[in-house]
Amino acid sequence: MRQITSKDNPNIKEYVRLCGSRKSRTESGCFVLEGMRLVCDAHQSGVRIGLLLVTEEGMARLGERFAALSDAAGETVLIDRRIAGQIAQTKTPQGVFAVCEGALWRGEPSSPPALGRGALLLCSLQDPGNVGTIIRSAEAFGLSAVLMSADCPDPASPKVLRASMGAALRLPLYRCPDPAETVGRLREAGIPVFAAALGERSAPVGEVSLRGAVVAVGNEGAGLSEEFCARCDRRVILPIAPGSESLNAAMAASIFAWELSRAARGEENR
Amino acid sequence: MRQITSKDNPNIKEYVRLCGSRKSRTESGCFVLEGMRLVCDAHQSGVRIGLLLVTEEGMARLGERFAALSDAAGETVLIDRRIAGQIAQTKTPQGVFAVCEGALWRGEPSSPPALGRGALLLCSLQDPGNVGTIIRSAEAFGLSAVLMSADCPDPASPKVLRASMGAALRLPLYRCPDPAETVGRLREAGIPVFAAALGERSAPVGEVSLRGAVVAVGNEGAGLSEEFCARCDRRVILPIAPGSESLNAAMAASIFAWELSRAARGEENR
Incomplete structure (x- = not known):
């Protein structure tokens, strides 16, 4: 597994850019997720994970779920706790981050979608x-x-x-x-x-x-x-x-x- | 109107204590309010204002409502913007603070209160x-x-x-x-x-x-x-x-x- 130790690494820079900029998300069609639950939920919902970033602690926390996530991800990269702290949006980061592909918006439907349940x-x-x-x-x-x-x-x-x-x-x-x-x-x-x-x-x-x-x-x-x-x-x-x-x-x-x-x-x- | 220029003033210390400590609120039967809207609402709801703390800007913001609040308050004190910033819980304080008297809890009713509307x-x-x-x-x-x-x-x-x-x-x-x-x-x-x-x-x-x-x-x-x-x-x-x-x-x-x-x-x- 590749390791990243510098916050100047292009992957980390991309994560930070996608995290903060709507324009970057729109242009690239990518978005980021933080936290074990959100990343696992996304995987289960069929969201394509381009890049999985984990700390040692994050891997341990994921336990058995790590293999499935890592298999599904385009690439999995190990980051250290310092970098995790720098890119995290939460106070106590779990050490699990993902760059995902695919817009969440469906764009305006050409014909009204089925809205039977309101x-x-x-x-x-x-x-x-x-x-x-x-x-x-x-x-x-x-x-x-x-x-x-x-x-x-x-x-x-x-x-x-x-x-x-x-x-x-x-x-x-x-x-x-x-x-x-x-x-x-x-x-x-x-x-x-x-x-x-x-x-x-x-x-x-x-x-x-x-x-x-x-x-x-x-x-x-x-x-x-x-x-x-x-x-x-x-x-x-x-x-x-x-x-x-x-x-x-x-x-x-x-x-x-x-x-x-x-x-x-x-x-x-x- | 009395002015307070030091955060070591007993009134300011009391405000800070009541703001942060449930025990102080319970023992004294007092609580604090910040912001024009909350203080005016409280006054209209019949809450007794023991001490009204305002900055020059707060007074200007209150406009005509200042006289009514000040009449109702046990005492009104002018504070400077620096103190307001120190005691405020909001990022952009409006310069209006109050120490109010009376517990919000009604205690447990001896017989069930009228709960007709649920x-x-x-x-x-x-x-x-x-x-x-x-x-x-x-x-x-x-x-x-x-x-x-x-x-x-x-x-x-x-x-x-x-x-x-x-x-x-x-x-x-x-x-x-x-x-x-x-x-x-x-x-x-x-x-x-x-x-x-x-x-x-x-x-x-x-x-x-x-x-x-x-x-x-x-x-x-x-x-x-x-x-x-x-x-x-x-x-x-x-x-x-x-x-x-x-x-x-x-x-x-x-x-x-x-x-x-x-x-x-x-x-x-x-």
């Missing part, structure tokens, strides 16, 4: 932690996909991947350069699209059928634009108690994901 | 951010209260207060030294208690009536103990897709809060 459309969200948490909830509740405007955080970024607990590697994620246009095409295909937004004619979520629907969720501060909402079938809200703080975006989107899953199971009471 | 019982949660987020969701969904085991993070800690967006100042919070015993007393009073836990006889949440119920949520890693679950009416789960990551504790508890609110509105389909 989907979320994230518009201009800002926080990578929120996006990761939402993808995790969407997977847990069995949604068909998450659609995202192009200005959302990159799902292949380390923060989104970590917050999603690997769900971003498994759930279909579609990129929508123009979400309003996407809404038009979904509706033409007979898929109802609801805007999670307060407005004069907003319906409490309990009053609409979310079966096979798409729910659009807006930016943490600004929400969805009037113009965008006008393109959707209807505005829906989660009724909250008067005088209370609004829900945070991840929480609201997770509850819409839950409601979509209830609708898919036929548990709506309307 | 409640959560948090058992041994670890993460202050999760606890704050859960309290925020519980308030938003109009629950009657949140009950907490004594080993949960202190709701008067800066992290819980911040994550709750001030909801911890408004929602009744009850402290339960022995949660299993609390469950017994609630059930004696005719209040159904469900354990959010996977088990052989767990019911999907859609199959039980949560009207006026209490849902117990366990520790992030270990969940609820077998022994505790046996004391409850039944185990309930949120059905999740096979092969997906489990939900995080804050997300699961928030969805139970949502389901309790649906039940309180009579929106259950059973």
Whole structure:
């Protein structure tokens, strides 16, 4: 096994570049993963591992799983603890890192994908932690996909991947350069699209059928634009108690994901 | 207005002590707040402000609200930006700090409190951010209260207060030294208690009536103990897709809060 002892090594430089730069990820079609769990999950999900970087401790931690990972990887390289500390994004690195190939985005579908179990459309969200948490909830509740405007955080970024607990590697994620246009095409295909937004004619979520629907969720501060909402079938809200703080975006989107899953199971009471 | 220019001033030392030490908060019955929004929310919620600490910039930011806060406060003291930076818990402090009086815990009620709109019982949660987020969701969904085991993070800690967006100042919070015993007393009073836990006889949440119920949520890693679950009416789960990551504790508890609110509105389909 090749060993790397300098952080100026081209592999290490590539790892760091992919870790920090969305542009590098987009151009190369590669992304990085850190941690035993994420790397093993990725392997199991069929993600192609180009380069596996491990410390002695990481190898020991992986135990029997090391052979399978190493067989699957294009190359496996041993790094020392110092380098691991330098490239790690976590406080107590496990010594397992991977450069993976393949974009997580599926690009915009030419025809609307099968969204029978419902989907979320994230518009201009800002926080990578929120996006990761939402993808995790969407997977847990069995949604068909998450659609995202192009200005959302990159799902292949380390923060989104970590917050999603690997769900971003498994759930279909579609990129929508123009979400309003996407809404038009979904509706033409007979898929109802609801805007999670307060407005004069907003319906409490309990009053609409979310079966096979798409729910659009807006930016943490600004929400969805009037113009965008006008393109959707209807505005829906989660009724909250008067005088209370609004829900945070991840929480609201997770509850819409839950409601979509209830609708898919036929548990709506309307 | 008195000015403080040294971080060795007793008021500043008290602030720092209350900020970092649960023991100090418990013994003194005081807690601290940082930020314009939290301090103003607290004042509006009737929290007694013993000491208001502001920088020149904080005063300017507060604008017209400064007079009302200052009138309400036992004393108002001007601090310089350097001290503000030293006592702040946020990266870009707004220059508004308060020492408040009164415990947020209500202690264990001698008879079960009115929980008609449902409640959560948090058992041994670890993460202050999760606890704050859960309290925020519980308030938003109009629950009657949140009950907490004594080993949960202190709701008067800066992290819980911040994550709750001030909801911890408004929602009744009850402290339960022995949660299993609390469950017994609630059930004696005719209040159904469900354990959010996977088990052989767990019911999907859609199959039980949560009207006026209490849902117990366990520790992030270990969940609820077998022994505790046996004391409850039944185990309930949120059905999740096979092969997906489990939900995080804050997300699961928030969805139970949502389901309790649906039940309180009579929106259950059973």
